[in-house]
Amino acid sequence: MNKIWLVFMLLSSAVLADSKQPDARYCLVCHGSAAQGNIAIKAPNLTILPDWYLRQQFTAFRNNWRGSVANDAHGKEMQAVANTMNDAEIEQAIAFIRRQAPVKLPISVNTTANVQHGQQLYQQCQACHGAQGEGNAQLHAPPLAGQHNWYLVQQLSAFKNGWRGNQSDDSYGQIMRQFAQSLPNEQAIADVVAYIDSLPSTQSSLRTTP
Amino acid sequence: MSNYFKTPLTRRQCLSLLAKAGSSSAVLGAAGIFGLTNIPVNASPVALKPLQGKNRKVLILGAGISGLTAAYELERAGYRCTILEASHRVGGRVLTLRHGDFIDELGSPQICPFDDAPNLYFNAGAARIPAHHTGILHYCRTLGVELQLFSNHNKNCYTQDDAAFNGQPVRIREYEADMRGFIGELLAKSATAGAMLDQPFDEQDLDKFIQFAQAYGDLDSSLTYRGTDRAGYASGGVTTAGILKQPRPLPELLRSDFCTGAMHFAEIADQAPALMTPSGGMDSIVKAFLRQLTTPIQLHCQVSNIQLQPQGVAVTYLKQGESYTEQADYCLNCIPAQLVSGIENNLPADYVAIMSQLGRGKLTKIGLQAKQRFWEQEDIYSGISWTKQDITQIWYPQHDAFKAKGILLGAYSWEPQISDRFAAMTHQQRLATAIAQGTKVHANYAQHIENGVSVCWQRMNHMLGCGAVWTEELQKTGFKLLQAPAGNHYLMGDQLSLHPGWQEGAVRSAWHALADIERRETLRSTGAQA
CATH class of the missing domain: 1.20.1440.240 (de novo design (two linked rop proteins))
Known part of the structure; x- marks a missing residue:
């Protein structure tokens, strides 16, 4: 169906220029003017995420590992976009994200969270995500430090309730889901996120291309 | 099946739900539909004093109705305008679709497949104008926009509800x-x-x-x-x-839930007869503004940074991969608040915090091209049929009776869950759903429909929503804050009116900002601190 559609679009050359977005600037509509994330759209900060992780998540959306659940309106938004992109366009988009200069993020502190308790809970996270939340490419674990706290809360909840990590062929997602399920409640999620929030962003060292 | 007339509603619930359709005046009632804009309904439009040689530059971000209104009024008074539009077209949510038009929905790009004929158009956004929307009608009158009557209520249309009459449509x-x-x-x-x-x-x-x-x-x-x-x-x-x-x-x-919901739709102040709509499509209003403007509108300019300065505003934008910065005395920002929230800026934190809390209006409209005007065989000319299915409404064109073909509205829901369901489908699935559900209203519907367009406004590029959703609480704490300028920056658009989703809200928000600029210019000319 998609192929037929593309042929049709190619025939309509007058509007072709409008349908092809140079430099994947589509990304910045949702993810913010420098891919720094946008709370209003619940779109994460992409600048801290290394190329391999961005690629992996495009795969996850295209494989229906993310965005499969009816109520996951935000996941479905990204899935719809991922489904219209071919491999070359995904690489273009990743390169485009790499070119965005980091911007300072607004700080929002959750005053009801217990950072010390969060630090204890984080013990089980650091084997994969690193002591500084820097991520680990070998283990396919993304960096966490520098990500928006509201996004981390949202994704821990998504793993916990099965919006992510619920597909048999999504092995990394399934592993993460088990850990998320070990967090007993919203307070535990808030606490561990508050601790991650206290870690300095390791963003600059993560940039794989200038 | 979640639909706004699923359960019997109290009058208050009914009105508040119907307000989601862009009819908040019904809720506000006698309190004055534009109470918070401080401009009486019948006021004459803002009159900016000519600058008389003074040099003032205004950056207008977004070329929808509020931006066009501001540009038109400012130009006439001698202000220099720069108009930046992120998308490939002018008009914002005034979107009249015709043959070959590109529909820039994230994840579901389409080219409008309608035949190339003047009567085959679809108002995918704004579609009707009540007589008391004197702001937008002022521009229709003065800019020469021809109007025709538009009908919400047609007794020959149908109501269909699976729970009553064996699911059969009833006139x-x-x-x-x-x-x-x-x-x-x-x-x-x-x-x-x-x-x-x-x-x-x-x-x-x-x-x-x-x-x-x-x-x-x-x-x-x-x-x-x-x-x-x-x-x-x-x-x-x-x-x-x-x-x-x-x-x-x-x-x-x-x-049937018709009696607790849709039967009273045309009683709402903004939906009651007689309504109007421009002949040839709602974008006749956009074209009328464009005939007057001398400033070219720059398309494909995506704003990436808004910086308040001591004497003005600097705006950086991306155009074809290059970054440009423009400075001006004033910035009139018509970008949807949910997108401003993701644009780098030095606006006050409380101001931006309100923007990021505004909800994204979720609305879906589907337009269908029919081979035959089969509705005319059923004595229907204009109006709305209502069904409890997700498509909710079928609209029949009020124009071009007896022509060979016609464009129907095949679905229109402002219920967020319904719009989410349509958004989750591919375009072809949306059309198949619209046809399957429409068949309960018109047997043989499928054989009449040739093609169609679907527009999920929460997915439209550079908008991601249709009409800001203000909670009652947020309106109390945030509306006046956002309505006031931040330095020389003004947020505008229907989002800053009590009529989100209506052109009238957009016009009035522009007038509100222009009135404040006029006040400041008057102060400046008398040497006082603006």
Whole structure:
């Protein structure tokens, strides 16, 4: 169906220029003017995420590992976009994200969270995500430090309730889901996120291309 | 099946739900529909004093109705304008789709497949104008936009509800005649039985009231409803005697949710007859503004940074991969608040915090091209049929009767869950759903439909929503804050009105900002600190 559609679009050359977005600037509509994330759209900060992780998540959306659940309106938004992109366009988009200069993020502190308790809970996270939340490419674990706290809360909840990590062929997602399920409640999620929030962003060292 | 008339509603619930359709004046009622804009409904438009040689530059971000209104008024007063538009087109949510138009929905790009004919167009965004929207009508009048009547309420259209009449469509004419008949009978009988209002009510009043109930329901002399020719005749009625239709039993009528919802749609202040719409499509208004403007509108300019400066505003934007910065005395920002929240800026934190809390309006419209104007064979010219299915509404064109083909509105829901369901489908699935559900209203619907367009406004590029959703609480704490300028930056658009989703809200928000600029310029010219 998609192929037929593309042929049709190619025939309509007058509007072709409008349908092809140079430099994947589509990304910045949702993810913010420098891919720094946008709370209003619940779109994460992409600048801290290394190329391999961005690629992996495009795969996850295209494989229906993310965005499969009816109520996951935000996941479905990204899935719809991922489904219209071919491999070359995904690489273009990743390169485009790499070119965005980091911007300072607004700080929002959750005053009801217990950072010390969060630090204890984080013990089980650091084997994969690193002591500084820097991520680990070998283990396919993304960096966490520098990500928006509201996004981390949202994704821990998504793993916990099965919006992510619920597909048999999504092995990394399934592993993460088990850990998320070990967090007993919203307070535990808030606490561990508050601790991650206290870690300095390791963003600059993560940039794989200038 | 989640639909706004799923359960019986209180009047308040009904009005608040219908307000989601962009009709908040119904909720605000006599409090004054534009109370918070401080401009009376009948005020003449803002009159900016000519600058008379002074040099003032204004950056307008977004070329929808609020941006175009501001640009038109500012140019006339001698301000230099720069108009930046992120998308590939002018008009914002005034979107009239025709043959070959590109529909820039994230994840579902389409090219409008309608035949190339002047009567085959679809207002995928703004579609109707009530007579008391004097702001937008001011520009229709002065810029020469031809209007025609638009009908929300057509008695020959249908209501369809799986819970009643075996799911068969029923003419609104019949449903309403019967419902009024039973209400009239109940009123008349309770009045004669002495059931009284808590108001002074003498014999004469009572007599008149019973006459009213009789007229309301078309009751016979014994104050009983036995059917009425208001429902149309079962047969005859012109050259032979008309045979009345049998009234449907009241319990059966009540099984349909039409009586608790859509039946009252055209009672809403903004939806009541007579409504208007521009001939040839709503974008006639956009074209009228463009005929007047001398400033070119720069398309494909995506704003990436907004910086307040001591004497003005600097805006950086991306155009074809290159970054440009423009400075101006004032910035009129019509970008949807949910997107401003993701643009780098030095605006006050509390100001941006309100923007990021505004909800994204979720609305879906589907337009269908029909090979034949089959609705005319069913005595339908204009108006809306209502169904409890997700498509909710079918609109019939009010223009170009008897032409070969026509464009129907095949679905229109402002219920967020319904719009989410449509958004989750591919375009082809949306069309298939619209056709399958429409078949319950018009048998053989599928054989008439040739192609279609679908627009999920929460997915449209550079908008990601249709009409800001203000909670009551946020409106209390945030509306005036956002409406006030931050330095020389003004947020505008229908999002900053109590009429989100209406062009009137956009026009009034522009007038509100321009009035403040005028006030500051007056102060500046007298040497005072603005």
